[in-house]
Amino acid sequence: MFRQPNPGEEGFDQDRPKFFCLDMFPYPSGAGLHVGHPEGYTATDILCRYKKMKGFNVLHPMGWDAFGLPAEQYAIQTGIHPAQTTRKSIDNFRRQLQRFGFCYDWSREFGTIDEDYYKWTQWIFLRIYDSWYDTDAQRGRPISELEQEFASGKREVRYNPDAAEYAGAGELPMGAAAGGWEPLDDETKRTILDSYRLAYVGNQTVNWCPKLGTALANEEVIDGRSERGGFPVFRKPLSQWMFRITSYADRLLAGLEDVDWPTSTKAMQAQWIGRSEGAEIDFSLTNAPVMAKPSLRVFTTRPDTIFGATYMVIAPEHPMVQAILEEPPPGSDVSALVEYCGAASNRTDVERQESKEKTGVFTGVMALNPATGEQIPVWTSEYVLMSYGTGAIMAVPGQDERDWEFAEKFDLPIVRTVQPPAAFDGKAYTGEGVAINSGFLDGLGVAQAKSKMIDWLGEQSCGVRKVNYRLRDWLFSRQRYWGEPFPIVFDQRGWHYPVKAEALPVKLPELADYAPEVSDEPKPLLAKATEWLKTTAGEVGVSGRPADQAMTRETNTMPGWAGSCWYYLRFCDPKNAERFVGKEAEAYWMDGGVDLYIGGAEHAVLHLLYARFWHKVLFDLGEVSTDEPFSKLFHQGLITSFAYQRKDKSLVAIDEVDETAEDTYVERESGESVKQITAKMSKSLKNVINPDDVIAEYGADTFRLYEMYMGPLEASKPWNTRDISGLLRFLQRAWRLVLDEDTGEPMLSDTPDETLEKKLHRTIAKVGGDIERLAFNTGIAAMIEFVNAGTSAKESGAALTRDQALRFSQVLAPFAPHIGEELWSRLGGSGLVSQAYWPEHDEAMLTDDEIEIPVQIMGKLRAKIMAPAGADQKALEELAMADAQVKQLIEGKQVRKVIVVPGRLVNIVAQ
């Protein structure tokens, strides 16, 4: 019924404007919908129904984000295939959503687990795999163009300078300088190209739990043991697929300026990207191991403080450490180093940064501070992370809290290089101030000093201006079963090749059981699918290889994020078998991006960042027509619930509390009085509301109205079952306003009541405006007001005409579609109200002829006068001054000034 044709299809009306309204599609959990889902969905539903009535082509789709961990864990316990449980959950979700009467175009429904969907997820992965980021052009391009530029000599042949995971980052390959690209051997060529790919294989340290046979997220590891089972967890390097999202850091940051998103979400994304400007500085080493580079490179955001750099610290994983162990300089304690670095490597970055007590070991290596010329020691400590900057820092205890702590602990010198304020009594001073103890920088402010120091370092050829990001490349491999397989195969040498488009999708194989294998070596689940693993060059289309050459499939799967990175595009053209989305459909619906995207703030960082990244790559490759996917974003607030709190702030489940008097609550068992607070719904507090129960008792329309009436859409607000009855009463009143309670027949008047007509126009205008700005709570209040006015008028014999009643049901219908249709049909409306037009309102009906104007004297309300609505300043002033009460109050005072705001008030300044 709500099918929306695409451009070119029968029934498509190209004269209408388009509106693409997207809900964050749900993960269909076994528990079914919770009350948070319908909040956002009702909001978009009201807006979409309204937009349809206003004559828009509305794209309002729904689907399922259906790969994910819970289904897999359930499969491990029960042996039931995740597809089976997931399909069942989807059916349940669909049933529940349909009960709400949402106007989704169900002909566009799909799940991320559908083969003809994940086929294209794999295809997009390959497009990204086949791309590189041209830092000059600031955009992604096909890797074939890079190869051409190397071959033609247009671009110097070297490893990607931004690919830290390739040991030769930025360097020329052996022999390249002389002969260029052609003479290089295949392996070198390949490695160079791989270093540029936007999807690459990187070595990432993961939390490996041999007993569980899986890698764990940082949150799943507690004190070196698995949260589930308490098994030991080790940090282990693992070959993983990575996305070079860091190449897009600047674009992802800049794009935030062009979108209409909540400022908090923009701030979160910007913070996540974490752009910081500073300098990269090389400290030369006086006794570097021969194997290591003769200098140590650091990144710092505070080059202005370099005169206070009294020591250096490298991460325990820093390559220099290995070099030192092989060739220890005098003064180094090898066994202490080995022990320290080994222990540190088993701790996550988060744990390492959280440690209160600073630890570390002197490496024996000494460096030269280029500014002071003094020798400073190089230490290693876990508080420096290999994954940020260069994995090495210059430590400036005077201006950095962690460096200060470290220096105090190990008795290293501390030199202040920024003058703290006189009142400052802390340790490290990180604020603004003038430079001191800093030679030629003395007296300069922080910003100036930074700039001057970077220039100076440049002159000395030991430092350059550098932008650094907190954003890391995106780890895209999971050792799980229930995800998209990678469209990648390996030969015996371990070289990777893409699966040709015609051989997609690479289908997920069936497994006999889903339990991870106990293993010391990280081994993805798909490795158990021994038959599936084996393929040939011919089958998957590896070019330049014999067709019967054996190939092995990639056994990692994609993370849960993959499917949600581009589903909005598929909704534009979900049945397309030729492309991931048809060009025409994409150009039409995505013109200007998704017009409104509503979903929870919990996805404010990762999902939205990942989807934007994919979208930008696709845009650069000419596959989509916009740079940003979501032009307007909105987060619905959390629906919380009541909970009870003891004096010690511990929480009590709702069924263990009695209300002894109004607003007085007592814990039954102990008799202790408890405080009512709001908290997240949770099973343990027994305060979870099941939508099915609410619908059974009150109906879907009441549910919809209640959730929209609770408060502003973006606010978090508590569910209070007691309040629902108000909305049920409203619907009943609305019914009785126009229909006979017993017979259900219309009870209407033939002649319109002028007051009600006016009120109706105002209601139409108010509700329409409120829907546009997503202020559903006030829109509903306006409808309640109208019904209350109509009900009161009935006492005095007035009633709505058929025409008025029909218009009211048109206004009500987007909010309460079931009763809206019922009223419409009983009142004799033609067709369906959901296909009717939104009623017009007359602007002239919105204003009164005569209005009440407050008169203030010295800003205090003193009188009220009646004035014609259009009265100008002068007329209003005269009316105010003529008012008897005003006259009396300003008697004997000097009127200094009279402020008149036409239509609003008069303020007399008199003394």
Added chain:
RNA sequence: GGCUUCGUAGCCCAACUGGUAGAGGCGGCGGGUUCAAAGCCCGCACGGUGCAGGUUCGAUUCCUGCCGAGGCCA
């Protein structure tokens, strides 16, 4: 600790770019309808906007500080 949103009636919330603090709902109280209750109908009350300052003719709205709550990141 940083970023961010927000504190209005017993509760949930209105108040548009500063302009009469109150639209609406819940709950409470009173009245009507009724043999009675539920229901329905009508009516009523309650706060000066977390606290302290500032800007302004005028501040719930803008600014500063503090207190408290939520979200995100450390």
